[in-house]
Amino acid sequence: MLTLTDNASAIVTTLVSRQTDAPDAGLRIHSTEAQGPEGGARLxxxxxxxxxxxxxxxxxxxxxxxxxxxxxxxLDDKILDAGVDDEGSVSFAVTPQVA
Structure with a gap:
């Protein structure tokens, strides 16, 4: 199952709370029509x-x-990390989980 780093959890929580006050809100990760460089799904x-x-x-x-x-x-066996640059842009990174 997908896990989150502490950074990712804090950033996702902040993003969601700043954009909606819905009690069950969250960050939706979905596939797009375009494929990634290796032919995999783009998210x-x-x-x-x-x-x-x-x-x-x-x-x-x-x-x-x-x-x-x-x-x-x-993302089943991955770790989601996130960061914010000096200009406030959020970026996400996905890495494999270590067994």
Missing amino acids: AVLVAADPEPQDQVVEVAGTRLFLDESAAAA
Whole structure:
């Protein structure tokens, strides 16, 4: 199952709380039409008030992520990290979990 670093959890929580006050809101990670450089799915994020009916919901220490089917499969054994640059732009990184 997807896990989050402490940075990612804090950043996702901040993003969600700044964009909506819906009590069940979270960050939705979903696949896009375009493919990545190696032909894999490209993923996009957006703040959502509720998950879509088919989304997998991942909750870690109060941080909620909604993953569509492709994102759930692609991120199943990964770690999500996040950072904020000097200009306030958020970036996400996905790394493999160490067994």
